Amino acid sequence: MDDIVKQALAKWPNVPHCYGWLGLDARGNWYMRDDRTQAEGPFVQAKGSMLRHDKLIDFIHRNYEHDDEGQWFFQNGPQRVYVELEAAPLVWRVAEEGGGKFTVTAHTGQAVDVSGCLLDEAGRLYLVAPIGLGLVHTQDVGIAAEAIEQGLWTPETVQASELPQRFGHVMSPAQGHAGAAAALSKQ
Template identity: 40%
Template structure:
């Protein structure tokens, strides 16, 4: 968190929280009142001061004020790195996946450092290329019907090893990880 933000919290500890104006979309982009934040400096400030609290509510510490974030899906979006690791947006943390899921609508989710992240839609094909059958053959090369759900034995092969591919819907994953898409004060 920025030093100026910490100083502002110390100086004005009782500023009421803000709800409903800041959002994070399914591609990890910031939105204010529905409009994408185009100013790189403002987006970087939000990303540096972004946290997910113990109760699952995401927020940006905006000076002394906590601005709660409405989530389109998950509190983080994962970009696949060339090394097979992930870059977590919006905070930029690099991490290896602890688990991988595929939803019925074709969205990949990963667990990164104990947090749920939706894989960026631009990286879906890259992650799909890492799917393997138990014999180690790429699913793209194996005889199957083309939908990973028909292969309950599929795994994702990363540089550090393979992780079984599981199947779950977004709501189930959000409940499991305690994701709060719409903070309580926003209603």
């Protein structure tokens, strides 16, 4: 986390969290979702505007984390901006280094060691690493297939709907927040 973010948290510890305004798609792209976009429906159905500002994206990457409930967020100064996920909290880029060696890097730029490989009912390939579950970027599936063919990874067949519970991540913090707010208003 950036030092400036830590300082802002210390200065303003009680800033309300933000839900529904930021989404991460299956290719590692960030989307800003204004009120109009959110009114059109949940993330993926209504993505919003893709972020293209490199410095903003780098800032998000450096401050992208998850809470104890498995909700992924971007710490924007004192405010937590919870992220709507299309497929998984991370998107992996896979590269072949030659000599049967492959590297895996999260969309945030963090290099990881793979501890598991999963294949869902739609043929989507996921990798497990110490920082979490991620979907292999569509452009890198062929490279990942090389690693599988070489016996480096052995895919386990899974159902995509079971992955959030198994790996402890929340696909839509906004949906959970809206449900909790509705329950409180009925009390």
